[in-house]
Amino acid sequence: MITIKDIAKLAGVSPSTVSRVISNHPRISTKTSLKVKQIMKELNYHPNIIAKSLVSRTTHTLGIMLPRPAEELFQNYFFGELLRGIITHATRMNYELLLTTETSSDNELHAISRLVHGRRVDGILLLGSKRDDPIISFLEAEKFPFVLIGRSEAHPNAPMVDNDNVQTAYDATHHLIAQGHTRIGFVSGPPDITLSHDRMLGYQKALAQAGLDADSDWIVEGEFLQESGFRAMSLFMSLPDRPTAIVVIDDNVAFGVLRALAELHYLVPEDISVVSFNNIALSELASPPLSSIDIGTYQLGYTAVQVLLKILSGEPQLHNPVIIPHRLIVRESSLFSKPKPPSD
Amino acid sequence: MITIKDIAKLAGVSPSTVSRVISNHPRISTKTSLKVKQIMKELNYHPNIIAKSLVSRTTHTLGIMLPRPAEELFQNYFFGELLRGIITHATRMNYELLLTTETSSDNELHAISRLVHGRRVDGILLLGSKRDDPIISFLEAEKFPFVLIGRSEAHPNAPMVDNDNVQTAYDATHHLIAQGHTRIGFVSGPPDITLSHDRMLGYQKALAQAGLDADSDWIVEGEFLQESGFRAMSLFMSLPDRPTAIVVIDDNVAFGVLRALAELHYLVPEDISVVSFNNIALSELASPPLSSIDIGTYQLGYTAVQVLLKILSGEPQLHNPVIIPHRLIVRESSLFSKPKPPSD
DNA sequence: CTGAAAGCGCTTACAG
DNA sequence: CTGAAAGCGCTTACAG
Missing domain, CATH: 1.10.260.40 (lambda repressor-like DNA-binding domains)
Incomplete structure (x- = not known):
């Protein structure tokens, strides 16, 4: 050498x-x-970058911390798209990316603490967070630079890049209300995830504002998997007073929903309208094409790297959280105006 | 500290x-x-892992080299699933993963040479390769440990983990032939990718064995994108003597195919049967459900890490390439027996 | 503008 | 079984 x-x-x-x-x-x-x-x-x-790192105490590397069940993650286009945004900007800025995942659940801090104490990375990107995430507490206690893609209730001052997820769900729900629906269900994600929680709030807020009831039978919590959507439909559609429209936490889950409805011989949007989130490339190809909230996934990843690099360079962070704009893409799955019930 | x-x-x-x-x-x-x-x-x-690395000349880190247009990659579930296999085994073996992508095209070796000479990683996983890939030549010249997920013609002795892609395409094509089809098209990927090349061979081999012609009009090369599938169909379906069945290089591309056919009001499988590759989770949910060759994507990634770690430990590599088994999953998109033409 | 020296945090023959 | 010393390949005050 x-x-x-x-x-x-x-x-x-x-x-x-x-x-x-x-x-x-x-x-x-x-x-x-x-x-x-x-x-x-x-x-x-x-x-020799290693030697350089040792003396400069800097690695020009960013750590990507994948949430626990990495198994689920990649079944979801969402994370691919997020990674794409991250890779693009990190590469552009000449930063390397270290991919880590939480390992054993007996010690959730194991992976992160290796990363931080081993001085392997200059900063960390957290992809999503639980509602009370020990990793964030750890990082804050260590004063180690990080950015959370998502939102943390317990740590409101943590640097965050996120959508306004109360608003995203509000918009989705409001769209269905505007179509004349009065019985609107919600297929949510895991309840301990902040994202699920925020969207639940937005859903409820929209209903409340319209003076509508949120029947607890119309709310199901699950995983970010197709199976969850599938199961939710077996449940919903057997209700005596079933919803005529649903908000679904994620496109992937919505695919399960569509499949279940097809098998049960219900028509979308005529029998039930569907709106979901993320607007992955395939939403457009679903049958029927899926209405979805585009959350700017790529931009979420891209911006998170920008924010983290800004923190590393010592620049003051002016805005926190950084909110990435979203917009509703209306497609066939929700294009059905509920006829007014006969007023007799 | x-x-x-x-x-x-x-x-x-x-x-x-x-x-x-x-x-x-x-x-x-x-x-x-x-x-x-x-x-x-x-x-x-x-x-301090950095200090340890400097003296031990080992980093306990594996580099993942993403092919050039990382843009496309993540639009594809395939790579997510591959990454999942890689992450799982690397994490299990206490190895870190460094994610890199080829950068400027003016110097395709820039990224890899930084990685290798900078001693950032112990070995490298190459995700796919071009037919004559300078990166492999470089790695061989440097005698730097690596494993290629895919196949290289120019470097037959490079450690490889791959499917038998001539056989995968043979199986897909043969399945269509067995259904009675005689006019079978092929929607391929970029021609400079070994994968495309191998599958083309398998396709042609199956046709030749059945005494069928491979009309050059029935072969289209494109990208691993839905648009490619979409465009291929506009082409095929306007042919005076169009194919009644097609083999499609990738599920994602097949989604574009299905979409185009739906828009052109053709029925699958009645008007045209479709078989594709990868068997991603969504294939089952397509309408109609997509017949697809399951190539064991997760296992491909998992095994590649195993092979690389074996090389790093100095164990002799007994088999090369390591072939991951595949199998055809038949679904509705190809379940239509072509009626025999009236024999007059 | 340039060099000699000390040091980053660790490992590993060598000696005892 | 343990310690002193040299060294991994670089950077950076300090001095000139």
Whole structure:
């Protein structure tokens, strides 16, 4: 392996000088700089980043912390798209990305603490969080730089990049109300996830504002899996007074919903209208095409890296949380105006 | 930051001893070991992995090299599933994962050479490869450990984990032939990708064996995107003598195919039968449900990590390439027996 | 503008 | 079984 010393020897200068050339130190003569650079090129020299890290105490690496059941994650286009945003900006800024996942549940801090104490990364991106997440407490206690993609109730001052998820669900629900629906259900995600919680609030808020009831039978909590949507429908559709429209926490879950409805021979949107979240590429291809809230997934990832790098550079963070705008994409699955009941 | 020296001082031993305790050196007395370990716990000591890396010349990190247009990648469940397999086994074996992507096209070796020369990783996982991939040449020249998920013609001795992709396409095509189809098209991927090439061979082999023609009009090359499938159909369906069945390189592309056919008011499988590859979770939910070759994506990723770790440990590699088994999952999209033409 | 020296936090022959 | 010393490849005050 070629080191800085080899270059120094061949260039007839000291290792310190070579180091300075590499880091573009201002007070190096153009002449030596050129000479050293040429020799580095000739020998195909590449600095040992590990050695550099040790002394500079910086790694130019960002850690990506995947939430526990990474199993589920990748069944979801959402995380792919999020990663895409993260990779794009990190690569652009010459940062490396270290992928970690929570391991054993007996010690949820194991992975993160290895990362932080082992000085493997300069900062951490948290993809989603539980409602009371020990990882955030840990990171705050360690004063280790991080950004949460999502929202934390317990840690309102944590740097966050998120949608306004009360509003996203409000918009989805309101859209259904505007179509004339009065019995609107909600297929939610795991209740300990802040996202589920926020969207539940938005759903309830929209109903309350319209003077509608949120029948507890019309609310089901599940996972971010197709099966959850499937199961929710077996439940809903057997109710004597079933909803005529539903809000679904995630497109993937909505696919399960559509499948169940097809099997049960219900028509969407005629028998039941559906709106979901994320607007993944496939929503458009579902049958019928799925109305979905576009949450700007790519931008969420991209922006999170921006915010984290800003924190690392010591710049003051002006806004927190950073809110990524969303918008409802209306497609066939919710395009059915509920006829007014005969007023007799 | 707490270092080995702090521990040594408090335990009344030398730093060397602490280091030996950490690495479970055999010739350390249980007594000192216990004492040192307790102090490490009390101070919540975690070894600096960077420093350890510098001297041990090993990082316990695997690099994941994403192919160039990472943009496309994550629009595809396939890569998510592959990553899932990789993460699972790497985490289980206590390896970290560094995510890199090829950057500027002006120097395709830039990213990989940083990784290799910077000693950031112990080995590299290559996700897919071009037919003549300079990255593989580079890695071989540097004698740097790597595993290719996929196949390289130009480098037959490179460690590879792959499906038998000639056979996968043969099976898909043969299935359509068995259904009575004689005019079978192929919607392929980018021609410079080995995968596309192999599947083309399998497709042609199956046709040849059945004495069928592969009309060049029935073959379209594109990207791994839905748009490609969509466009292919506008082409195919306007042909005077159009195929009655098609093999599609990837489920994602097949979704585009299905969408185009729906818009053009063709029925699947009655007007045209479809078989594709990867068997992602959504294939089952397509309308109609998509026949697809399950290539064991998760296992592909999982196994690649196993093989790479085996190489790193110096174990001899007995089989190369490692072939992951595949199987055809028949669903509605290809369940239509072509009636025999009237024999007059 | 450049060099000698100390040091980042660890490991590992060597010696005892 | 344990310690002192040298060293991994780099950076950076300090001095000139």
